[in-house]
Amino acid sequence: MKEGLDLLKQDNWRFIDQTTVQIAFDALQSFATDDTLCRSVGSQISPPTTRAWVHHNTISMGIQDTKLPDLKKGINYFKEQGYRAVVRNSGGLAVVLDEGVLNLSLVFPDVERGIAIDRGYETMFALIKHMFPKYAHKMEAREIVGSYCPGSYDLSISGKKFAGISQRRMAKGVAVQIYLAVNGDQQKRAELIREFYRVSGKDRQEKYAFPDVDPSVMTTLSEMFEESLEVNDVMVKLLNALHYFSGKLESSRLMGEELDWYVAYYQRLILRNEKILANL
Template sequence: MNEAQQLLRQAQWRIIDQTGLGPQFGALQSFGIDDTLCASVGTGLAPATARAWVHHKTIVLGIQDTKLPHLKDGLQFLKEQGYSYIVRNSGGLAVVLDEGVLNLTLVLPEKDRGIEINRGYEAMFLLIKQMFADFSEAGHEIEAYEIAESYCPGSYDLSIAGKKFAGISQRRLKNGVAVQIYLCVTGSGAKRAEIIKDFYEKSKKGEQTKIKYPNINPNVMASLSELLGVNISVADCLLRFLKSIKEFGGQINSGQLTQQEIPLFSDYYDRVVERNHKMLTT
């Protein structure tokens, strides 16, 4: 068993399904929840936790995006397109979330040895490959390498035939590690990429910047439905996620935040909101 498999083979997994909470469920709440879970799992208050979540028409910006020279114009454009926006507290650059994008978080305890960064990425990559093993066997191989012309490019971009459908990030807090992924399940990956491409164009206006922002080519991004040639849904992917977690062993329990975690969430959510406000007003 390799190290990524060991991370997925937890004695117990708590599953928190927040895919059906609707448009009133905001992305800042999600990042507050993941910080809460990092703290509770990392300090032993809770077992390893897997969370699934969906947000409606939200652009999640990276910290570096707040340094764009004409950010206000870019944000105004997003508003005009009907998107809300936040700044996340994990790494990376701007991504699109909507009802066709499934987000998954694995929250793991670091324990004594710690979890090396690439090991966390490899665990999520292994889980996604397991989820879609039947399609891989049919020739739709999932690969992990940087798709430079995608939005939020990174070394663990997940793609099929050179087209990116997912990206992975990590958040570490209180001896807990949250490995997060967005999966573009339905809709047009190219249209999502067009939104971010236009955002950067309006936020840069051709100016040179110290930070390197992606030169986005919408043709290198697609949804799983487009890539696999089937009408796969977020609900289908959620079932594959639960089945795959179970196949790695351990006890599976459905749950929500505990009575101990609720006051933690209130505190972490307030911090996320305050930090987000500061990032967008300075």
């Protein structure tokens, strides 16, 4: 955990807030933003950056999800339920994004000592524990079998998952990303993903491993802490943590050549998604 704390301690933290829910704010824009920040932070144009973001009714699928035999049926199922499905450019499998799910990205340069994969995960875990000190001793980082998008750094309490972490590495930058289920019906979200895999024919193939989703192993921070938490409540805890770990915290947005990079990365993601959907 010490290495995670070391990375959190920065002379300057840049902060980008994209938590105001707008239906027009596309998840692909988020992924393009993190790619842009990887390049900017990796080239030391920008200091290490934290970005907070929320999306309206979106399913963020992993690359492996595109190998499902009947993916088109699965995507149509999501549409029927009022969700848009996109394919992200980082690891993992399908997750649900909505107004009750807060996403955080920590973007670091990977140009000097290098940041091992586990160190990136431990850094995010250290941040979440610092944000919720009352419950930190109960939190575990291990795979929760039966959760959607299972991974070795699922965050849980008493065997119930409330967050998942992934990483994106490019252009000498590392983006460590987490989704935090703050409130809402996490069992319903899990049922949505479980039905998606059934409709998409996960059991009719043997090459890839897709989870047998068990809604009972998924939870939210509000449910676990037995208190009514909103995204804004968690944002206050995040900003307090960044103030604690940094000499200077600066609120910002993409600027200068970052805007040009962003447009290029966004177009690349759009074309990639269009190509995947065209092949269904």
